[in-house]
Amino acid sequence: MSSLLLANLRLVVTMDDEGRELSGASIANQDGWITRVGEVSPSDRFDETIDCSRFVAIPGLINAHHHLYQTLTRGFSQSVGLGLFDWLTLLYPIWAGLDEEMVYASTQTGLAELALSGCTTSADHLYVFPPGSDAFLDAQAEAAGAVGLRFHATRGSMDLGQRDGGLPPDSITQPREVILKDSERVVQRYHDPGPGSMLRIGLAPCSPFSATPELMLETAGLAREMEVRLHTHLAETLDEDEYSRRELGVGPVDFLDRVSWLESDVWLAHCVHLQPSDIQMFGERRVSVAHCPTSNMLLGSGLAPVRDLLNGNVSVGLGVDGSASNDGNDLIREVKQAVLSARARDGAGAMPVRQALRLATRGGAACLGRDDVGCIAAGKAADLALFDADSLVMAGTDEDLVAGLILSAARPDSVYVHGRPVVRNGHLVRLDEEALAARQRAASRLLLERWREGASL
Ligand SMILES: [Zn+2]
Known part of the structure; x- marks a missing residue:
């Protein structure tokens, strides 16, 4: 060196x-x-x-929440404007056509754009595993290595399909045993816990409306046994809050407590709709939050109580979220969005610029459990x-x-x-931007073709 x-x-x-x-x-x-x-x-x-x-x-900025595969369908659903559940219901059947090449191209595209916006470390949350998806995480690991960013891949999962009262189609859910076995495999194969690590793995059931309580509980047990971090979406919309109270009998944060998730090895995306007692619990249990202001505004989910979270000693990072609800991969702009959204919600003094930058640096490091960046x-x-x-x-x-x-x-x-x-x-050093864009365009077109052919049957 x-x-x-x-x-x-x-x-x-x-x-x-x-x-x-x-x-x-x-x-x-x-x-x-x-x-x-x-x-x-x-x-x-x-x-x-x-x-x-x-x-x-x-x-270097740290992106604490993302779904890189969604760069394949950006802009697609945004011309009218749909709330989270309708937006997911539209896109799930399209994402069911994902293959390894698409995962590879979209991982590189999203990470490359992030690098061009000043990002040096990114998390990702891949939770769509249709048939033929056995090597999706492997494709991501290889793709990220070629871009040169530090990468925290999380092995996402859904085991609660429409048949059982969940939101996603059954075709993109997996049995719990399959999820846990593959989670163990990718941690063993790829997770590097050492200082300066370029690749770490986390475990990440998707959300309370697409993962069973059993999956949440057993994933937490496995993550703690293997000493990796846990991630999920929480309290993103009022629809989710209603779902949780109706189907699970408690609010989203109390549900997480019930399945042993309110611990310091957990970081949660969104947390828009919280009670004061939830914020207090996050502070006491040292749960971190990935704030995604653009996504929350684009889907009309609401404005997260970031000022209250910071006042409650909660570590808050920043995420661009998936590129079908942003629809870009620009982390320095997300810092500006954090300033604007907090001031829109709580007044001009709610978010000094330097504090927003701190979210995207120290806050992100806290979410990912790192003290070396x-x-x-x-x-x-x-x-x-x-x-x-x-x-x-x-x-x-x-x-x-x-x-x-x-x-x-x-x-x-x-x-x-x-x-x-x-x-x-201002340009990528390791990859040809035009060649990458062409590869991504081809992957995106094929994904939409597959969906149209399937839809016309
Ligand atoms: Zn997300």
């Missing part, structure tokens, strides 16, 4: 515990780890030195996004470069993961 010096940055936004922002500082890296932030002795020698005097550095400090992994302070979109933001880069339409010039460039001059 090698040493790298990013010299004389215009500003380094560390997101450390003190929230330090350093003008003219340098970031020294060795073998993918940050060794020093600040002044560097002229006698120190590096294999590569890059003059960064026009750049603002922030920690999320801030710029000696001993942390060299995951960085560099924005050009002299670019047109940032011209006029000198007085507050942090607010400037988040609220303007800034895109990173360079992105490093473990000291290795994945984006340079």
Whole structure:
């Protein structure tokens, strides 16, 4: 490996515990780890030195919730506007046509776009497993490795189909034994718990309206036995709240408590509709939340009580959510959305810009159970996004470069993961963007063709 010096940055936004922002500082890296932030002795020698005097550095952003396969159907259902249950009911039969090539192409497409928006670590939640899906997680692991982002794949699952009162068609659900066996397999094969890990696995039954209580309980047992994290959707819509009270006899958070999920190894997507007692319980049990403001607004789900969660000492990360409810993979824009949605809900003081950036860095790291990423400090992994302070979109933001880069339409010039460039001059380093787009278009067209042929039978 090698040493790298990013010299004389215009500003380094560390997101450390003190929230330090350093003008003219340098970031020294060795073998993918940050060794020093600040002044560097002229006698120190590096294999590569890059003059960064026009750049603002922030920690690489962390995406805490996603469904990468949905990049195959983005825009599709959004021209009219459907709530979550109608939207899912429309899309489930289309996603039933997924195959390995589609999973591979969409994983790369989503992660590539995320990288271009300053993201260095992403979670994913793949929960659609039609017949022939045995190697979906394997395809994702391979695809993510080629992009160069850190990847937290979660093995999603649904075992509660329409036949048994659930929402999804039975054809994309699996028996519980099959789910648990494959979950164990992918953890054993791919999960790397070590510092600087590029690939980790979590377990993730989809939601209370598509997974049985037995699956939730047994998945939690398996995850704890194998020491991996747990993830699911929760309290996303009022429909879900009604479903939970009608079918399960309790609200969504009490249901989770019943199946042993309110623990510190759990992070939950959405959490829009919460009672004050739910927030208190999350704080006490150290459950983390992945906030997905664009998705919540697009599906009309509501505005999550992020200010109340933060006041209740709950760790909150940020997620772009699946690309059929966003419909992009742009994490720096999601930081802006976090600012806007919190202020729309609770007033102008509800979300300072730096706090929103903290959600997408330290908050995301907390969701994924990592202490090696999320801030710029000696001993942390060299995951960085560099924005050009002299670019047109940032011209006029000198007085507050942090607010400037988040609220303007800034895109990173360079992105490093473990000291290795994945984006340079605003473009992917490892993959050909046009070739990837063509591969994704072909996969998306085939998926919709399959659906139309099936629908016309
Ligand atoms: Zn989701």
